[in-house]
Amino acid sequence: MDFLRPASWEEALAAKAEHPTAVPIAGGTDVMVEINFDHRRPDVLLDLNRIGELHDWEVGEDTVRLGASVSYTRIIENLRSVLPGLATASHTVASPQIRNRGGVGGNLGCASPAGDAHPALLASGCEVEVASVRGTRMIPIDEFYVGVKRNALAPDELIRAIHLPRADGPQQFSKVGTRNAMVIAVCAFGIALHPSTRTVRTGIGSAAPTPIRAKAAEEFLAAALEEGGFWDNGKIIPPAVARQFAELVSGAANPIDDVRGSASYRRHALGVMARRTLGWTWDEYRGNERSARCA
Amino acid sequence: MDGTSEVGLRINGKPFSRVIDNRTTLLDLLREQAGVTGPKKGCDHGQCGACTVLLDGDRRVNACLLLAVSLDGADVTTVEGLADGDRLHPVQQAFVDHDGFQCGFCTPGQICSAVAAIAEARAGWPSVVTPPDTPPGPVEPTAAEIRERMSGNLCRCGAYVNIVAAVREVAR
Secondary structure: OEEEOOOOHHHHHHHHHHOOOOEEEOOOOOHHHHHHOOOOOOOEEEEOOOOHHHHOEEEOOOEEEEEOOOEHHHHHHHOOOOOHHHHHHHHOOOOHHHHOOOEHHHHHHHOOOOOOOHHHHHHHOOEEEEEEOOEEEEEEHHHOEEEOOEEOOOOOOEEEEEEEEOOOOOEEEEEEOOOOOOOOOOEEEEEEEEOOOOEEEEEEEOOOOOOEOOHHHHHHHHHHHHHOOHHHHOOOOOHHHHHHHHHHHHHHOOOOOEOOEOHHHHHHHHHHHHHHHHHHHHHHHHHHHHHHHHO | OOOEEEEEEEEOOEEEEEEEEOOOEHHHHHHHHOOOOOOOOOOOOOOOOOOEEEEOOOEEEEHHHOEHHHHOOOEEEOHHHOOEOOEOOHHHHHHHHOOOOOOOOOHHHHHHHHHHHHHHHHOOOOOOOOOOOOOOOOOOOOHHHHHHHOOOOOOOOOOHHHHHHHHHHHHO
């Protein structure tokens, strides 16, 4: 096994162009499991740890540019206020040891439907910055996941950063597993309220071949909130609306039966998580609206 | 390239360099080449935490998930590097006082993890069980906080009750 250690981003792109089958490794929390158990025997490993810029983030006026290797620990420490959905999901990734190494770039590179970051990324409406020696392109997150553990990257491309809109409203994440630490989620759900556009976005994990959005549920909820004037009057969402939203989220999933849980359990749990996270985010939104009016 | 590389790092303060197979994990390098056998190989895929070491001072990591060649120049601290001569580290002493083990296999990882967990709580880093309205500053080391913060370390003997007591004593 050859081991390439580029010292700069340009060197990394050149190496990936020369060795398109090279497996990129950053935190190593997924790749190393496969190597230790001989599930994968890459000819070439491309170590990205020396590329300092991948560990940096930049908080702009409207967006946050998150380097692909920024660890979950750093996201929790530094980006809670601007990326609350992703930070909440980061809290539940594996264990403290893993969170010190793993980052969002790895979740996107593996593109496992069970990756904890995906629901928050989908709900945020981010873009993934990928590059090769041929140039740079931005892939909208909705077009990033193309199949089971497959993403939209070309063989010579590497993930450089994720551009996430700064949260303009409350965001939440919830997942079901046998315990909080070190389990692959049975299913997961993320929601982001976007008051500035009066829209809602969602993300579902571990309940379809790829991470997906529940688009019908989003559209239904946005219409119901608009119709009732809820964004302005901040009233409690009627239980019937929350129930319908939950049912549409369940319906968006396309889960399988496996050792972690049955398809029908996953659908049921998603509905419960959708209803609860909607309640949490809406309570927070109403609280903010109320204190803004009192001020 | 022949699949080997030279790597140089510091292990418990002492320089160590060697030409190694690129596939060598930090855990295998520590145990089989450097003779540092505190970190244990439990699961070899980051689930059990028995191989937990401290990287560059304060970050706890699973040594089984790191390729040694990627750590050129790094500073690694294992359980062997915590004591000050014959004086045990406060976390080591607390594990003895509270009987925080039975067979002891997970203990080196538990202790390294606890050292970092205590430092993180003191530095005010929240965990998933920290209430959202907690004011900034050191996090109160409740049993729930300790259990969450130590959740990357498994103990098959089930000494958790005493481990929590030991960590809590030092964290206070």
